[in-house]
Amino acid sequence: MTTTGKRGPYRGTAARRREIVDAAAEVFGESGYRAGSLKDIAGRVGIDASSLLHHFGSKHVLLEAVLADKVSRDAQALHWDEEIEPAEFPAALIRLAERNAANPGVIGLYTVLLAESTTVDHPSADFFRDRHATTRRDFLRGFDAMAEAGLLAEDVTPQEAALSTLAIWDGAQTQWLLDPGAIEVVAVLRGHFRRITRVEV
């Protein structure tokens, strides 16, 4: 047994890596990838930047670990694997938005890196392009099921619902990051679902 707890010299490498990934997610969310420094990340863990690089060979590798971690946490929170009733689909998305609102850090990480990834030669461009395509597909599947059950508003196609939901969600989060008092992400999303569906949220 090599991991004996969360602290102390026998805490283990796995725990240290977890600490680093968490700190990196914080820093990348606050400063972006390029402007976020390994020194800052290492400082929050209480080690030197060169020690950090002992665990993750390069900044790029660390970024990938952070993104992979976020994907696995999101999947866990959403339970995409379980079947979701068409009528429950909007409510499931609202729950995810509420969970994000309670963890402001994840909003920054996602929103800042998303926009940064549209710049030239950005290491996470492919990641976000793939991830947005996947999200669009997931949304489309959910709204397709709603359409079949007659739960979409008149003249709203599943495609339209998927694209507009993703757009309004991202945009609301950006506005919230810029000025937290100016907008409530969950309320905007509820209003959107009220307009494009026939179910209560």
Next chain:
Amino acid sequence: MTTTGKRGPYRGTAARRREIVDAAAEVFGESGYRAGSLKDIAGRVGIDASSLLHHFGSKHVLLEAVLADKVSRDAQALHWDEEIEPAEFPAALIRLAERNAANPGVIGLYTVLLAESTTVDHPSADFFRDRHATTRRDFLRGFDAMAEAGLLAEDVTPQEAALSTLAIWDGAQTQWLLDPGAIEVVAVLRGHFRRITRVEV
């Protein structure tokens, strides 16, 4: 008379400054502010970075010039000063979106800097916070007038219309930058107006 044309040694300082601002807008849009280098900007103009700094004392000053230039161009395109008929308000916004779609560089500049400005210690944080507040007010005024004329959809408040329009617009532009084939900004905006108003767009 010191400015005799667009090229040649007597082109004038004003023309050179214009070239620099245009190149800076390109580079900041493609790479963001922090990652965009003065060397890159100067290279596109055909001068050295130190020559650039002769015209604009620092990178920060150049950024402010770029943002001020964008504001004045937008104001010119929108003609906010002239009165807009309530029924024409959505169409006016669509025109602006169409104009942006024709100048992809503008979208990158705005969207990338907007998200970057949410990171810690960013020099344009105040600018974008103020600008978004102003835009929200402008939108609110337009939708208020529509509400008075009975042109908003049922159960849609002017406040809701303003916030959601800004969010869906920003979000759609981000998606477009990430993957230009995946979304059409103007179509998403049209769909949104179709749902929140009673006018044809």
Next chain:
DNA sequence: GTCTATATTGGGATAGAC
């Protein structure tokens, strides 16, 4: 596993010649 020391690169900015 962590540190110190260092290599290397690239950034913004200044001084001074022309």
Next chain:
DNA sequence: GTCTATCCCAATATAGAC
């Protein structure tokens, strides 16, 4: 107005001692 040369600083990454 523009260039070359230079300064200073911060960053990622590596080497090697402990």
